[in-house]
Amino acid sequence: GAVVSQHPSWVICKSGTSVKIECRSLDFQATTMFWYRQFPKQSLMLMATSNEGSKATYEQGVEKDKFLINHASLTLSTLTVTSAHPEDSSFYICSAGRAGKAREQYFGPGTRLTVT
Amino acid sequence: SQQGEEDPQALSIQEGENATMNCSYKTSINNLQWYRQNSGRGLVHLILIRSNEREKHSGRLRVTLDTSKKSSSLLITASRAADTASYFCATDEGNSGNTPLVFGKGTRLSVIA
Numbered sequence: 001g002a003v004v005s006q007h008p009s010w011v012i013c014k015s016g017t018s019v020k021i022e023c024r025s026l027d028f029q030a031t032t033m034f035w036y037r038q039f040p041k042q043s044l045m046l047m048a049t050s051n052e053g054s055k056a057t058y059e060q061g062v063e064k065d066k067f068l069i070n071h072a073s074l075t076l077s078t079l080t081v082t083s084a085h086p087e088d089s090s091f092y093i094c095s096a097g098r099a100g101k102a103r104e105q106y107f108g109p110g111t112r113l114t115v116t
Numbered sequence: 117s118q119q120g121e122e123d124p125q126a127l128s129i130q131e132g133e134n135a136t137m138n139c140s141y142k143t144s145i146n147n148l149q150w151y152r153q154n155s156g157r158g159l160v161h162l163i164l165i166r167s168n169e170r171e172k173h174s175g176r177l178r179v180t181l182d183t184s185k186k187s188s189s190l191l192i193t194a195s196r197a198a199d200t201a202s203y204f205c206a207t208d209e210g211n212s213g214n215t216p217l218v219f220g221k222g223t224r225l226s227v228i229a
Contacts, residue, residue: 031214032214034216034217036219041224042221042222043204043219043220043221043222044159044204044217044219045219046216046217046218049216091156093158093159095217097214097215105217107151107158107159107161108158109157109158110157110158112156
């Protein structure tokens, strides 16, 4: 159990367009989901914390109007990169905390975004 | 913010040798986890060690935690070419799945057959 999926696994888009990435907890309810970004040969950096039914909390330096996060249900959070630019090209990974379960988070397989 | 620092940043060894990676962190933690990431892929959870534990084993993996020094080490024994990957430590200050993880910079391990 405790599987998290992401869709799409990779996407190429043109500069100026918007891209939506979905993160789903397949077999459990996730009250909290996290979005991380990873640039090549670097570590994961937390972008935002998403709580079901409320506004996301963004880390310092992450533009909330550019990276729109919606957590409309206990199994789905979406990240929309608006007006994407080449510098937004990165590997985006979500994770989900399992309601009532301590200490563990479950990571999605990641989405590679390339903006041309 | 990133608080973990892995050492070394890159490590190259021969198959069969042991690989040791170290991680230091800055704040108090509830637990520390190690993850593996193959190039361009997602994270694979390896092991979790709680703040009140000093050592933990899982197969060929041995993790130690020294909270007084705010450091942890990951030892992979009898390495294999398939162990080639990046390894990250991650800490959290909370005690539930609702606390984000803070990742170290990672160690890129290359195991040469």
